[in-house]
Amino acid sequence: MHLVKKIEIIANSFELGKILDRLDKSGVHGHIVIRNVAGKGLRGTAEDLDMTMLDNVYIIAFSTPEQIKPVVENIRPLLNKFGGTCYISDVMEISSVKCVASM
């Protein structure tokens, strides 16, 4: 087992394409996307359009610790422009043929 980083991003689905692009450019090629996530914003406003047809998405990606710096640099401008939040935490990965750290 070795340390990897977990990246969690919550954003509106219209940003999804842009965010995945940025992740990819930052060297994080794997991810999962959970759609149709209901949510309420920080300020209690229902700014999100999820009630019409734009739902929130919850993106999770695991990466090596070194990839975090480029990810933060690439993602922050997007979040500032379009909204959404990003969190990073430590997790242990079980080594396997396909694991992040085997790259």
Next chain:
Amino acid sequence: MHLVKKIEIIANSFELGKILDRLDKSGVHGHIVIRNVAGKGLRGTAEDLDMTMLDNVYIIAFSTPEQIKPVVENIRPLLNKFGGTCYISDVMEISSVKCVASM
């Protein structure tokens, strides 16, 4: 980047309204809700009604470290009464216009 807390709650969907109320009262105004979550209970019983029409929900909320105490105090009685579990962990937030810590 600064430290925030991640709150994860798993409960049956009939409790959802009550839990979100308590979170809100504890000062945690943002959250996401993932619905239609399949699950099996701790004791291996299929107590949850997800097979009929009451599914489990998975609630995630990020908050400042100080909010954890009131959250725990408010949520625990609910969990004891209606079931469900709650977990708390540390994550780093990427500072952005809308981030939890900017509040």
Next chain:
Amino acid sequence: MHLVKKIEIIANSFELGKILDRLDKSGVHGHIVIRNVAGKGLRGTAEDLDMTMLDNVYIIAFSTPEQIKPVVENIRPLLNKFGGTCYISDVMEISSVKCVASM
């Protein structure tokens, strides 16, 4: 509050039954499953069949720290054979009637 471990597994849905079996055998009886998770693999290939009808699943299970060893031993061969990844992290559980640590 006491320390428990969070186990996160991402895999293709055809493995779901096998993985839950192994978790159960390792003594982890509770879990949640989020289905219809879209994803892209580590190597950027669309190996996953989610585009037809086999979607990815995202499995989360909370366990006591002692259960991690058997979980890793049981899950790793599956991941090596069929693909998928598994991550482990630390979380604090709010003690309640049904909490993992009350077992």
Next chain:
Amino acid sequence: MDASLIISNILNPPVLFFFLGMTAVFVKSDLEIPPPAPKLLSLYLLFAIGFKGGVELVKSGITQEVVFTLLAAVLMACFVPIYTFFILKLKLDVYDAAAIAATYGSISAVTFITASAFLNELGIPFDGYMIAALALMESPAIIVGLILVNLFTVEQGKSREVAWSEVLRDAFLNSSVFLLVGSVLIGFLTGEHGGKVLEPFTQGLFYGILTFFLLDMGLVAAKRIKDLQKTGFFLISFAILIPILNAAIGLAIAKFLGISQGNALLFAVLCASASYIAVPAAMRLTVPEANPSLYVSTALAVTFPFNIIVGIPVYLYVIKLFWSQ
């Protein structure tokens, strides 16, 4: 007894697809109706049956027969949870007894809908106001169940605070009751003209969607069957005998009121069926002490299949015996 009614019921596509769903679970096929499709199908069924009922309510009007039948329906919905509570308390604690009693006092809309499809096929008419009875019988048992818990726990020295406004909302404004009542009202308001334009949707598809939905119900019921081990012999017998008893009472009332054969069958089915959605949801909130596997499994894995496979044709057989054509 003339078995042809049972056979003609069993050879119905809805019942056969119910069996198919059960079989899928037994042979461990991975067949499933992906959520939220089952929920959507059940919304459709409530919408369609409610709307149709409303449209036909215009025709029949609100006569004395209607008023008496609806009154009898509400009375049964209050009486059943009370008398079954005392039977259940012989073996179970107050919480479980009250929750199960409430479950059996309320109704299963899908059982009702299956019975109405059965009548349609046999060409036996029934009236739109029976759908009003369906709507009226869903909620009272929830209230009665809760009152029983309060009475008998106070007796035991435990005091409970009940958020009645929430309970009432759960009972009368839960999505099933709300959509059903709303659709009846809209059907009533738009009348025959509205009924006509919606016909391909509410009538044409009805039978097919019921069939598809029962496939899912078969899957769901079969998954619950293993719970029955824990339930024990007492509850399993309860789940078969009480429906029969309730149907018998229902038929006696129907005969007394002199309502038609079709209406009598539907009335009996309402009395005999048990709720596995609305009441369990309400009970989890209001009587969290009760064990959900008891009240869900009996209603879903025993009473529901019993009614749609054996109950419906048997009740009709009895009607045919006692009603003059």
Next chain:
Amino acid sequence: MDASLIISNILNPPVLFFFLGMTAVFVKSDLEIPPPAPKLLSLYLLFAIGFKGGVELVKSGITQEVVFTLLAAVLMACFVPIYTFFILKLKLDVYDAAAIAATYGSISAVTFITASAFLNELGIPFDGYMIAALALMESPAIIVGLILVNLFTVEQGKSREVAWSEVLRDAFLNSSVFLLVGSVLIGFLTGEHGGKVLEPFTQGLFYGILTFFLLDMGLVAAKRIKDLQKTGFFLISFAILIPILNAAIGLAIAKFLGISQGNALLFAVLCASASYIAVPAAMRLTVPEANPSLYVSTALAVTFPFNIIVGIPVYLYVIKLFWSQ
């Protein structure tokens, strides 16, 4: 004024189910149409109306009337956002003004579809090419809105870089426009034969699915109503008066072009309606500075209900006054 049209509109199942959805939110029922069902229903509606439009386009052919009407449609879709922008800028900043203006310059397909169902019921014919107008009016306002933002922020000394290729794709290839245009084309290519084989699906179910979808729209619109407090009196008046004004302009153009009553109603409805899906989505990406609650809430919680409840029958009433039978 003759109120019978309003009443006959209100007593339509789709409008009544819209009310039912709103009521569910007001009384706090837990009724909901689970996602992604609403999205699927809206795809169906676009598919069905587009296909039907295409099939009928074959019959009418592309005459001078068609060309002029479509031209007028595009012109209105460009003109409305421009003139409303200047009204809105009296009270709001450039970003909000442009986003709201774009919203009102574009159209609401569901309003159009509800109007077409209303015409069908009254037996008033309309032509397939009006669906081409629907498709053509969806996108221009997005472009116009963005040009307005650029002009007026440059004026204020701020420069913006715009990814025009992305904007154009959002405007012309978003799923609604794409599916609608594609279905029109396929309807046109397969003609009457294709129309016939798909009829039970595209026609038979149409009214029912519209009704069901409006139930969801009622839920959605009612949830937005509390946002209106923040919106203020100015925008609420805007959201009622501008549709009336746009409908009036639309009717004048229709009269001038001499198109039929049915087509005139649809044209007026296109002018009067505001987008609450495609344009908001595009605006979030291209004008993130604007506040989405302003443009979504006005379009969804005021203009949409106004049009389908009051607007459609009133516009038709005016048509009946001015058009000779």
Next chain:
Amino acid sequence: MDASLIISNILNPPVLFFFLGMTAVFVKSDLEIPPPAPKLLSLYLLFAIGFKGGVELVKSGITQEVVFTLLAAVLMACFVPIYTFFILKLKLDVYDAAAIAATYGSISAVTFITASAFLNELGIPFDGYMIAALALMESPAIIVGLILVNLFTVEQGKSREVAWSEVLRDAFLNSSVFLLVGSVLIGFLTGEHGGKVLEPFTQGLFYGILTFFLLDMGLVAAKRIKDLQKTGFFLISFAILIPILNAAIGLAIAKFLGISQGNALLFAVLCASASYIAVPAAMRLTVPEANPSLYVSTALAVTFPFNIIVGIPVYLYVIKLFWSQ
């Protein structure tokens, strides 16, 4: 060759919507059919075609022709994976060769359903027992594929342990096979009466839902096309030539058996089509060493479009040449 059949096939709504789906991906529209709708639609199609097949099986009965055709179907389902395995092994390793061979030995229900809709439209009859052939041809290739892997890896000195009970369950009880077979049986049991009551659902909607589903298939197939770069020329040719060859063998058998034109087309389509759901799922579990992008992409992005666009009308053209009217 008479191109009119190809054109009349291409101008079908289902095929055109398949193109529309592909176009959406190519022009980067955000059109999508949200999950789990596609899965639900495919369950519907299996339910409807199976049920209809069962109902018609009652009429045709189980004659000698039926038995021989079903026998031929099973033989082809075993023979195709064997002979294609040896072709594939020329260029690929044992695992990939066996997995692709199994894919092409099995069938694509949607291709079959599209062909049956094409026949319906042209008014060419076919028999219900062909749906039994569909059901019978889905599973054998999975078993054959696995046996081939075992034989040839043992040869290479590697031993494999196979959980045969699981493999058999995957092969014969996976949701597609189970629902199809179950629906055929129920159709057979309920007969004409059951067929009639379900008709608006299983027949009325059938063509429309197929059309809508093919829109999704277009999206899915187009997304897979970029995988084909990695697949290489050998596999792409394989994915076009083998279906043609299999169809030719199928037609020869059909001619030999003397079955009708409609049945012959369906038989050819079964032989020519490749599975992109059931077999890939089974292969991922039983031959995890094989590369899924190879067997999914060829079946989905080449063979499937080829069959529904070119194959079906060409096979019918050949039938028209060799069958006397």
